Amino acid sequence: MKHIAESTVRRLSLYLLFLEEFEARGLDTISSTELAARGGTTSTQVRKDLSFFGSFGKRGLGYPVVELASRIRQILGVEREWSVVIVGAGKIGLALAQYRGFAQRGFQVRAVYDSDPAKIGTRSDGFVIRALDSLPSDARVEPVDIAVLAVPAPAVQRVADLVVDAGVRAILNFAPHQLKVPAHVAVKTVNMAMELEGLSFVLTNHDD
Amino acid sequence: MKHIAESTVRRLSLYLLFLEEFEARGLDTISSTELAARGGTTSTQVRKDLSFFGSFGKRGLGYPVVELASRIRQILGVEREWSVVIVGAGKIGLALAQYRGFAQRGFQVRAVYDSDPAKIGTRSDGFVIRALDSLPSDARVEPVDIAVLAVPAPAVQRVADLVVDAGVRAILNFAPHQLKVPAHVAVKTVNMAMELEGLSFVLTNHDD
DNA sequence: CCTAACTTGTGAAGAAATTCACAAGCCCTG
């Protein structure tokens, strides 16, 4: 398959979000124009994005909502379940552990890890915090697809190395630190301060 | 000024992160190559990004670490303080309220709001949860630059409308919902499930 | 002071992403 741009994948996620809203409202079909209006993009962009994966619409009519949603889920790989672990039982880690948005999309949080002895063994939101050291052996028993890292920046590279060694092939990193991982491991970093900086830039350089 | 790409701004944030590391390590100068290696980009990209804003380096030598960091802070508008409020005193909102990464960059969390009467008035991490209804009058007394929205998706548009009416000009949205706001308001949405979907896509379509 | 080894800054080239423009298909109405 031709290389798909990251931006296209992000938009597909958005489209899926809207399709599920439309699905809930019982609509049968939706046009690229409606989908675009909802997501702040253009109808051409919607059609181009979808065209990379096939032809899902009917000319003159639009796209069948349920079917398109299902196809996008397939494309994104979210029609199956993914096994997720959270590393870091701080405020952010625990908030993520109980976040419903993950489960809704088939991301099953299996366990929460921490290296702080004071936290290990304690219960929070139905999770018993496990020792980080036990992650590799746990992962052998029950493979982990995605590790969410919510640990302090100075520790995150070490933790990333550990989860990669444990066979994890995708990492969602919340620490403000750029990870170095082998090529076969996918990483996304969410840097919340960076997002605010983006807003700060706009506020500062906005000519009004 | 020429229009600056979002991707450039994101990279500037990254450069600043690295520069502060270098600063802490006491290095005087840094080359575009070193900066690039650290952030997974190319030296040309670094120089091009910086060139939009001026010439900060010395040929043959590199960039003065402290000065470049300071200039980037200026460009991003983070050499000043920004007044931030959090709306939504759920797990995620409270985690964000106490997140140190914000304060480190001059983003001062002034207050946490919620509309749940059971939460209003309770104390958490040093914040007394305020009634969402009081946000507009609070904002008149002490202006709010940025609102961070950590409320359920169905409520977020209503909340966004409220904070925009209260004079907020930038929103960081954590709800999985695309906001509609007036043109003069800057919005960034962090959709955590969407990030996982991006990883899911890579895991699914990765040919190995 | 001259040369070698770096490094920046930047037009120009190249690649990638988005938008344009339109043929082709579908549905509804009369």
Added chain:
DNA sequence: CAGGGCTTGTGAATTTCTTCACAAGTTAGG
């Protein structure tokens, strides 16, 4: 069953972003 009004799918054009290539400036060493 013909025509009008929509809508998709997609090559081509355009715009945007990245990379190339190199002149020009700096330092260090002999």
